[in-house]
Amino acid sequence: MENKSHALMAGIFTIALLAAAILIGMWFNRDQVEWVPYQIATKLSVPGLNPQAAVRYRGLDVGRVENISFDPQVVGQILVRISVRPDTPITRSTFATLGYQGVTGIAYVQLDDDGSQPVMLKSSEDNMARIEMRPSLLDQLENRGMAILRQTEEVAKRINNLLEPANQQAILAAFDNISKAANEIGGIPRQLQPTLAALPGVTKQAQQTLSTLNTLSKDASRLSASLNDIAGKISSPQGTIDKINDTADQITAVANRFEHETLPLANDARSSLRMLNRTLNNLSERPQSILFGPQEASPGPGETGFTVPETN
Template identity: 55%
Template sequence: MENKAHALIAGLFTVALLIAALLGVMWFNSDRVERIPYEIATKLSVPGLNPQADVRYRGLDAGKVDTISFDPKSPGQILIRIKINPDTPMTQSTFATLGYQGVTGIAYIQLDDDGSKPLRLASSKQHLARVELRPSLFDNLQSKGAVMLARASEMVEKLNGLLDPENQKTMIKAFSDVSKTVDEYRPIPQQLQPTLRQLPVLTSELNQALTSVTTLSNNMTVLSKNLNTLTAGLQGPDGAVANLAGAVQNIGSVANGVEYDTLPRFNTLATETRSSMRTLNQTLDQFNQQPQSILFGSKALPPGPGEAGFVAPGK
């Protein structure tokens, strides 16, 4: 009887010791940091995310996921409550994305900040502040996967259409034509060899021609400078152009003198000469008609009307 009592006491002591060890472990592992609660509301899927999952701020541990539940006020919306360390810089521009640990598929909350609203985001149990959950890389790939598959299918169809028998014949014929063209152009380099051998001589002659052109250009530059000097000398105050202008002015003065002095005299002389010529012509006419007038003189003119001896015609 006494042995049974000792065995019962030993069993109870063992159970109490195990309970005390478990409580000690739980007490040592318990997190006694007072964290600030936040809430994430999203309609995105959150595969692999579980309560007590890590919350990281740009890779650093910042808290834990508290609970995950459906929003009774908005069908299809998921509410994720997280607890964040007090020293985490939560601002109004802080947002969350889902991250995954390696290939295990275990998800965690990744916090980041774009800096657009640097004001502190206050939160409490009575007034939970909400953090935006943005699509992760996996979500973007999942949403765009259908589009990518559709485009891939379309590309495959186009490739199939491109590689149909008729197009294959056309491409083979094109390759054959290219091969024939290459064969036809293959002798051309050999035919060009004599011309290529003459290129150094042509290059040397071209260099000489360029040297001659350079020399001619230099000579033209000197000639241009000389012409500029000559032009400046001609156009100077004592230059030929100024002297020529003076000579032209003198010629103008002489022409004005001839116009206003000599020409009137010449006109008078011409008038007198015309009168003398008319008189001479009249004398010659009279001589032709009456040659005897040289010896006997010219006949007297018949009397006119009213003069003595006038006889009217017809009487």
């Protein structure tokens, strides 16, 4: 009986010692970091993301995922609560994406910053800040893959339309026309052969024409030089133009003298001739006027001795 009581006490002591060791280990391994909570809101799918998943900032482990739930206020929106170290530089321009570890497919939250708003984003349990989640590389590949598939489908439809019987006939007709055009193009060199054979003679004539034009150009240059020489002599001082100007001045002076000296004498001579003619006419009509003098003129109306002639 005493042996049994000793064994029981030894068992209880062992269990107590083991429990104490576990509690001490948990005490030393407890998390003493004050984590800062943030919330990620997204309508994108989050495949492979589970609680306790890693949170990394540009590849460095800075926290973990605490909880994943649906937003009760927005239909279809997912809320991911994360806890990060207080020294993590999370700003207003920080965004989150999903990353995947190797080929296992285990997802983690990747934080990054584009630097557009370098202002620290503060968060607490009472006022939890939200971080934007952007499409991951797989999401972008999926979206672009769907776009490529739609474009491929459209191309396949167009190819099917192109291969319809009516279009096939049109394509065959086009190839036939191209073949005919190629045959006609092949006959062009034969048609051009006479023209090509005549080209040397035409080239020789063109060279002769160019030689003639060069000779004419030289003659024209000499003629131009002669004309320039003549023009220089004419326009030079004491040249032909100056002599013509002097002659014109002399003629102008003679004309002025003729106008002022000769013309008055001519006018006087003309008056004398008129008077002489008048005197000769009076003598021929009344020769007796030489002895008796000129006949007195009959008085006119209003003068003394004027009488009105009688009418029968």
